[in-house]
Amino acid sequence: MKPRAARLLLGVVVAGLAAAALRLPAPTPGNPATLLGALGRNDELDLQPWTQHDTLGRGETLSGVLARRGLTAQEAANVLAAATPLDPRRIPAGLPIELRGDTTDRRPQVIRFRMAVDRILHVARYGDAWAATEEVLPWVVDTLMVRGTVREHLYQAIGEGSDSLLSGRSRDELAWSIADIYEYKIDMSRELQQGDQVRALFERHTAPDGTQRIGAVLAAGLQRGGTEIQAYRMVKADGRVKYYDEQGRSLAAAFLRTPVQFRRISSNFGRRRHPILGTMRQHAGMDYAANAGTPVRTIGDGVVVFAGTRGGYGNLLEIRHPNGMVTRYAHLRGFAKGIRRGSRVSIGEYVAYVGSTGLSTAPHLHFEVLIGGQHRDPRRALAQAEAGPALTGTELAQFERVRDAVAFALEQPAGTVRALGN
Numbered sequence: 001m002k003p004r005a006a007r008l009l010l011g012v013v014v015a016g017l018a019a020a021a022l023r024l025p026a027p028t029p030g031n032p033a034t035l036l037g038a039l040g041r042n043d044e045l046d047l048q049p050w051t052q053h054d055t056l057g058r059g060e061t062l063s064g065v066l067a068r069r070g071l072t073a074q075e076a077a078n079v080l081a082a083a084t085p086l087d088p089r090r091i092p093a094g095l096p097i098e099l100r101g102d103t104t105d106r107r108p109q110v111i112r113f114r115m116a117v118d119r120i121l122h123v124a125r126y127g128d129a130w131a132a133t134e135e136v137l138p139w140v141v142d143t144l145m146v147r148g149t150v151r152e153h154l155y156q157a158i159g160e161g162s163d164s165l166l167s168g169r170s171r172d173e174l175a176w177s178i179a180d181i182y183e184y185k186i187d188m189s190r191e192l193q194q195g196d197q198v199r200a201l202f203e204r205h206t207a208p209d210g211t212q213r214i215g216a217v218l219a220a221g222l223q224r225g226g227t228e229i230q231a232y233r234m235v236k237a238d239g240r241v242k243y244y245d246e247q248g249r250s251l252a253a254a255f256l257r258t259p260v261q262f263r264r265i266s267s268n269f270g271r272r273r274h275p276i277l278g279t280m281r282q283h284a285g286m287d288y289a290a291n292a293g294t295p296v297r298t299i300g301d302g303v304v305v306f307a308g309t310r311g312g313y314g315n316l317l318e319i320r321h322p323n324g325m326v327t328r329y330a331h332l333r334g335f336a337k338g339i340r341r342g343s344r345v346s347i348g349e350y351v352a353y354v355g356s357t358g359l360s361t362a363p364h365l366h367f368e369v370l371i372g373g374q375h376r377d378p379r380r381a382l383a384q385a386e387a388g389p390a391l392t393g394t395e396l397a398q399f400e401r402v403r404d405a406v407a408f409a410l411e412q413p414a415g416t417v418r419a420l421g422n
Contacts, residue, residue: 048103056095062088069099070106079111082130083123086113117211139205141215143417145409146174150196154179154188154262157198161414166204166212173214174200179262181220181231181243184253184388187379188262190286197223201410201417216241219406230410232403236395246407248399250388255300255321256348257382259329259367260288284375285328285368292363294354295336296329299382304343304351307335313366314358317351325381328368331360 054065066076080086095115099108113121118139123132148161158175159168166174178200179188186192203215220231231243231251243251298319305326306318315332317339333355345351356363369378391399409417 050101050103052099052108054097054099056091056093056097058093060093062086062091062097065097066111069108071108075107078128078130079123082132083113083121084132085115085121085134117207117209137208139207141203141205143201143218143409144204145199145201145412145414145417147197147199147414150192150198151194154192154198157196158200161198165415167210170204170212170214174202174217176262177202177214177217178220178222181217181251182222182229183256183258183261184251184385185229185257186222186224187257189258189288191224191379193224197221197228199410201406219403219410221410232399232406234399234402244391244399246403248391248396248403250390252388253385254323254347254388255382255385256297257299257379258288259296259299259327260290260294260354260365261297285330285366286378288354288365288367290354290363290365292333292353292355294363294365295350296332296352296354296365297348298345298351299327300325300347300385302327302345304339304341304345307340307343309357312359314360315352315355316358319345319351324371326370328366328370330366330368331355331358331364333357333363 052069054069056062056065062080063073063076066079067073071079080088095113098112098114100110100112101108107125109125111123113123115121115134118137120135120137121132122135123130144162144165146158146162146165148157148159150157154175155172158178159171162171162174178198182188198221200217200220202217205213205215216233217231218233222229222231229251230246232246234242234244236242245251296317300319300321302319302321304317305320306316308316310316313328313330315330315334317329317332317335318326319329320326329352331354332352335352336350339345339351354363354365360366367378369376369381371381390396
């Protein structure tokens with residue numbers, strides 16, 4: 001072969017090997033940039049990339065989705081074998097899947113499984129082999145102040161106060177968090193009145209795709225009738241999170257105000273027309289409208305004295321508390337595991353499930369409070385419960401430092417608050 005021809009042939013071979021090296025790099029485990037690099041280098045070769053999107057349907061397998069996108073059964077098996085963080089038994093329907101490749105091959109070169117808003121599993125092809133790596137996306141955390149005025153309910157107050165700051169789901173999450181903080185002091189579904197004021201200092205977590213979630217509520221204020229109950233978050237030495245008023249007194253008490261977490265009460269205590277019997281009679285309790293199966297919690301520590309069926313009550317649970325008060329939970333669908341006569345229960349423990357047994361027209365919980373064998377208005381009886389213990393000594397000093405650090409921020413107008421301590 002002539003020297004000039006040999007040089008030309010050698011140049012072609014070298015160029016071909018260089019192109020192959022660009023298109024098929026050796027995988028570097030754990031490096032998303034390496035796994036995605038093949039597609040970037042394809043762009044350098046003027047190849048046309050393509051992207052396809054799919055989701056896992058209800059009752060469908062990942063193998064089925066991959067087969068629908070052109071992978072053979074063996075290729076799909078190789079992909080799933082590489083995708084070890086994916087547990088096929090725990091993958092929810094609707095899992096987003098993205099497939100990427102270029103015009104040199106109809107088969108995908110990179111498959112992305114969106115495992116969560118902040119987790120992406122990348123699986124990339126290297127010849128006939130596949131390699132995977134998991135990418136954790138960073139959340140941005142900032143501190144916000146929200147203020148609202150009650151005209152209808154807590155959801156409305158928080159929604160209007162955070163309209164430009166939070167997404168709809170996040171507004172609900174913030175309302176639930178506030179209701180949980182004050183669950184020993186006020187029933188948010190019944191006792192708020194027009195003109196009451198609510199404010200909250202809290203952390204907002206935002207994912208790269210804009211998804212939001214509510215972090216810690218650092219402080220809150222609930223003003224009713226001109227008097228505000230403030231709440232400050234404190235992490236105890238054992239890691240538990242507790243809320244205290246500005247004097248360091250616990251917002252917890254011996255009893256919760258409601259047996260169902262932040263649900264709408266459909267009937268107030270007092271006289272009303274019975275929905276089935278059609279007669280006016282004393283309605284000796286309160287009704288909580290909730291979907292069938294909603295967990296019911298005991299409002300305080302106690303012992304189960306009755307768990308069974310009783311006339312118009314349907315399935316009924318009675319709990320006697322240390323102060324002698326008895327609470328009743330009626331029309332239940334059923335009882336939680338282990339709940340029977342003589343069982344000991346703790347405050348907030350789920351003991352039963354909302355139903356529509358007995359004289360009931362729709363799923364709801366009927367709740368009663370008896371003191372000395374006599375019915376009492378649950379709102380008044382539970383409002384008189386003793387407050388939890390106050391902080392003392394070194395814990396009180398620690399709390400005062402926490403309180404002082406956020407008290408200034410709690411006075412700021414609605415919007416983003418500068419990092420605490422700056």
